[in-house]
Amino acid sequence: MANPKHLGKHKILVVDDEPDILEFIEYNLINEGYEVQTAPDGEEALRIAKSYQPDMVLLDIMMPKMDGVETCRRLRDLPETKDALIVFLTARAEEYSELAGFDAGGDDYVTKPVRPRVLLTRLKALFRRGHEEDRGKASSSLLVTDLRIVRDEFLVYQNDQPINLPKKEFELLFFLASKPGKVFSREVLLEKIWGNDVYVVPRTIDVHIRKLREKLGENYIQTIKGVGYKFVG
Numbered sequence: 001m002a003n004p005k006h007l008g009k010h011k012i013l014v015v016d017d018e019p020d021i022l023e024f025i026e027y028n029l030i031n032e033g034y035e036v037q038t039a040p041d042g043e044e045a046l047r048i049a050k051s052y053q054p055d056m057v058l059l060d061i062m063m064p065k066m067d068g069v070e071t072c073r074r075l076r077d078l079p080e081t082k083d084a085l086i087v088f089l090t091a092r093a094e095e096y097s098e099l100a101g102f103d104a105g106g107d108d109y110v111t112k113p114v115r116p117r118v119l120l121t122r123l124k125a126l127f128r129r130g131h132e133e134d135r136g137k138a139s140s141s142l143l144v145t146d147l148r149i150v151r152d153e154f155l156v157y158q159n160d161q162p163i164n165l166p167k168k169e170f171e172l173l174f175f176l177a178s179k180p181g182k183v184f185s186r187e188v189l190l191e192k193i194w195g196n197d198v199y200v201v202p203r204t205i206d207v208h209i210r211k212l213r214e215k216l217g218e219n220y221i222q223t224i225k226g227v228g229y230k231f232v233g
Helices: 020-029 042-052 068-077 097-105 117-134 167-177 185-191 202-214
Strands: 011-015 037-038 056-060 085-090 107-113 141-144 148-149 155-158 161-164 219-225 227-230
Touching: 011 042, 020 037, 020 117, 037 042, 037 155, 042 056, 042 068, 056 068, 056 117, 068 085, 085 117, 097 202, 107 117, 117 202, 141 167, 148 167, 167 185, 167 202, 167 227, 185 202, 185 227, 202 219
Parallel strands: 011 037, 011 056, 056 085, 085 107
Antiparallel strands: 141 148, 148 155, 155 161, 219 227
């Protein structure tokens, strides 16, 4: 059951099927000045998120009823949470689990057992980066071939038909399209789109490029073997 705490600037929804973990994370977040609600599973999280509209969701991967990856996909489909930061909590260190989370639209992950200082430092870095992006965001658009990419709407129009993209996919596309013909390595793209404070593997870029090609077609982003990617304008 949701447990609202109105003590902070940022609103965080914590989702985990283990009551002890929920209580432990909630306690540390409240002490840090965040507003917190909790949910024991993905279905309850979706219900709460629609009205609570959290700035961030801490989401366990392994849960009954609906796992964290599917919950993340559905959160990204909700207008109320499509731009929220989503951080996975997982005891599984395998790369495929991490990639599945990023593929679903996650922003970062924290491994269990959760260490409070590590968690709080990571969250502050994510919020700080989000604020820097908002301050630096220009109300601009790019027009390349049959794509119109509108930054302040986070929308892509292909032949005037709107296409919704998750935040990181959009940012990756906008960055590449803003410098057509220039080749970027995976490491540079990770730094530019995710920053140095988020721990992701280089294959995350491949996953997002694949998703962009599925939605937009194969002709916009070219793979330069052994180097990286470039936008073909």
